[in-house]
Amino acid sequence: xxxxxxxxxxxxxxxxxxxxxxxxxxxxxxxxxxxxxxxxxxxxxxxxxxxxxxxxxxxxxxxxxxxxxxxxxxxxxxxxxxxxxxxxxxxxxxxxxxxxxxxxxxxxxxxxxxxxxxxxxxxxxxxxxxxxxxxxxxxxxxxxxxxxxxxxxxxxxxxxxxxxxxxxxxxxxxxxxxxxxxxxxxxxxxxxxxxxxxxxxxxxxxxxxxxxxxxxxxxxxxxxxxxxxxxxxxxxxxxxxxxxxxxxxxxxxxxxxxxxxxxxxxxxxxxxxxxxxxxxxxxxxxxxxxxxxxxxxxxxxxxxxxxxxxxxxxxxxxxxxxxxxxxxxxxxxxxxxxxxxxxxxxxxxx
Amino acid sequence: xxxxxxxxxxxxxxxxxxxxxxxxxxxxxxxxxxxxxxxxxxxxxxxxxxxxxxxxxxxxxxxxxxxxxxxxxxxxxxxxxxxxxxxxxxxxxxxxxxxxxxxxxxxxxxxxxxxxxxxxxxxxxxxxxxxxxxxxxxxxxxxxxxxxxxxxxxxxxxxxxxxxxxxxxxxxxxxxxxxxxxxxxxxxxxxxxxxxxxxxxxxxxxxxxxxxxxxxxxxxxxxxxxxxxxxxxxxxxxxxxxxxxxxxxxxxxxxxxxxxxxxxxxxxxxxxxxxxxxxxxxxxxxxxxxxxxxxxxxxxxxxxxxxxxxxxxxxxxxxxxxxxxxxxxxxxxxxxxxxxxxxxxxxxxx
Numbered sequence: 273x274x275x276x277x278x279x280x281x282x283x284x285x286x287x288x289x290x291x292x293x294x295x296x297x298x299x300x301x302x303x304x305x306x307x308x309x310x311x312x313x314x315x316x317x318x319x320x321x322x323x324x325x326x327x328x329x330x331x332x333x334x335x336x337x338x339x340x341x342x343x344x345x346x347x348x349x350x351x352x353x354x355x356x357x358x359x360x361x362x363x364x365x366x367x368x369x370x371x372x373x374x375x376x377x378x379x380x381x382x383x384x385x386x387x388x389x390x391x392x393x394x395x396x397x398x399x400x401x402x403x404x405x406x407x408x409x410x411x412x413x414x415x416x417x418x419x420x421x422x423x424x425x426x427x428x429x430x431x432x433x434x435x436x437x438x439x440x441x442x443x444x445x446x447x448x449x450x451x452x453x454x455x456x457x458x459x460x461x462x463x464x465x466x467x468x469x470x471x472x473x474x475x476x477x478x479x480x481x482x483x484x485x486x487x488x489x490x491x492x493x494x495x496x497x498x499x500x501x502x503x504x505x506x507x508x509x510x511x512x513x514x515x516x517x518x519x520x521x522x523x524x525x526x527x528x529x530x531x532x533x534x535x536x537x538x539x540x541x542x543x544x545x546x547x548x549x550x551x552x553x554x555x556x557x558x559x560x561x562x563x564x565x566x567x568x569x570x571x572x573x574x575x576x577x578x579x580x581x582x583x584x585x586x587x588x589x590x591x592x593x594x595x596x597x598x599x600x601x602x603x604x605x606x607x608x609x610x611x612x613x614x615x616x617x618x619x620x621x622x
Numbered sequence: 623x624x625x626x627x628x629x630x631x632x633x634x635x636x637x638x639x640x641x642x643x644x645x646x647x648x649x650x651x652x653x654x655x656x657x658x659x660x661x662x663x664x665x666x667x668x669x670x671x672x673x674x675x676x677x678x679x680x681x682x683x684x685x686x687x688x689x690x691x692x693x694x695x696x697x698x699x700x701x702x703x704x705x706x707x708x709x710x711x712x713x714x715x716x717x718x719x720x721x722x723x724x725x726x727x728x729x730x731x732x733x734x735x736x737x738x739x740x741x742x743x744x745x746x747x748x749x750x751x752x753x754x755x756x757x758x759x760x761x762x763x764x765x766x767x768x769x770x771x772x773x774x775x776x777x778x779x780x781x782x783x784x785x786x787x788x789x790x791x792x793x794x795x796x797x798x799x800x801x802x803x804x805x806x807x808x809x810x811x812x813x814x815x816x817x818x819x820x821x822x823x824x825x826x827x828x829x830x831x832x833x834x835x836x837x838x839x840x841x842x843x844x845x846x847x848x849x850x851x852x853x854x855x856x857x858x859x860x861x862x863x864x865x866x867x868x869x870x871x872x873x874x875x876x877x878x879x880x881x882x883x884x885x886x887x888x889x890x891x892x893x894x895x896x897x898x899x900x901x902x903x904x905x906x907x908x909x910x911x912x913x914x915x916x917x918x919x920x921x922x923x924x925x926x927x928x929x930x931x932x933x934x935x936x937x938x939x940x941x942x943x944x945x946x947x948x949x950x951x952x953x954x955x956x957x958x959x960x961x962x963x964x965x966x967x968x969x970x971x972x
Contacts, residue, residue, distance in 0.1 A: 534959050538901035545899035551888035609884050 273342035283382030288583040290402015304444035321373035337418035341377035355592025442499035455524035488559030540568035548621035623692035633732030640752015654794035671723035687768035691727035705942025792849035805874035838909030890918035898971035
């Protein structure tokens, strides 16, 4: 398996085929784990980091009880390759800047991945297309058990899993759901959602995690309180909250279609038209238009448009994927031209 | 001949087939004339206006030495019909508001027309596609002579033709050329042109004459000093000035293509795309995009696009033509939707 393979076809979560796929892009669980007998990374020197990495890599590569994982040492990857992994939600932005003794193990369908030596020794991730909180948890739990059989996790009978940052102590779990909420944004209802979520300790982020702005009407909501709550409770919280937001978004989509159909259709068709004809387009503009196109496909305004292609484009039009696809480094300006050319080609347009 | 016929096909000047047609839309001459023995309209009552109209109408309709003219009394035309005539440059905006004893005589190809009882008793107009100052003058002169044989014009041996407004006394002539100058607008060179023109007593106006803003990068330049200058001098002035502007616009089009081709192509393709896909579009936005499309056709960026269709659209997307084509009155909002539908249909798009 090579980074090039990631470019050939999108991972499972990008297909948009899961439940509530018109609004929920993906469900994701990550578990923070550390290995007994090794210092936390905050206190480890290069040699100790190297020992941790070698130990975990060995246990992951030989493990036959989890999906086969391919290990990528980050030091062997170019800046563009790492960017591809970030855009694919396989490593964090922070992890991409790690120079030594860090890596990521990835299953072929990308549903399972493990960052090694990010903030913790291990960050196990399961990501699935659509709204699958319970299933994602089941799978994450299986992977956690399987890895835990080979790797002795730091665990305290009273506090639970021990982590480098105290906010993760306990289950070490974060559950996130990536939502596409164009109608709530258009009708300015989105602030209400944030307000309500804030009250129940959920956090809202952009498409690419912490500190990034929501773009193209995508919002990632997560529950990060891990201490004092069981995994099942965190999953249940998400199962209570997400259907509410989904219902709210659907209500406003319908209202827009009932009350302002012509203008909504106009926005959708223009977005589609520009993507198929532009010769110069930024990444932000692309996300904005793709968001309208995605909405248009789900509302039946754009017919005969492959939803899979649209979903793919969100990630494949990002700088890393674009450069990897073009097989060359591109300055920002050239990137905007190359992006426009590539999108047109991908959409079979002029 | 009926107003409906105007909607069936565009007049000669709209075809964009004349010399320097990439930049010069049309050349136009109008002659202000009054009839001996009748008071100027500024001093005429309704009865006198009616007598003037009847007199001129008789002379125009029976005249076999000019192209056959069809007379339309304005009182018999709906508000939409008059708007069509304004958009077609066959009557002025002011004339469109005349309620009684006013009319316009129009030749089938629209090259010759005569407004009756606008500011003067007669306003003879010849309009041709492209840059044809001399030819337009020759034709205007012939029409003037032919009408003058039947209608005794008010003429003073020292001052020349007498007119209602002193600014027109002398030749009573105005020569105007309608130019498409998108490159000079994009590169902000247009102010230089205006400045130079102002110094030599030319005036610059928008697409629809006095008091209107230039839209879609169209500018109408005219020479209105009529006293103390012979007709031939006015024509010659235009023949000196226009080729300079044309050269200037061409230089900047080339520079844009040499130095900023990708971004220029992007603007052109997006304009083309939006016109072919919008579901809601204002008249101003339409002009703006058509301007880029027209430029794109002339630069060879858009191939296989019929220039005649693009030129037609400039006028046919205006409110009067649109309502006449749809055969119903439309409120502004409905008009924007109808316009979008009609443009897509006309461009053979989705």
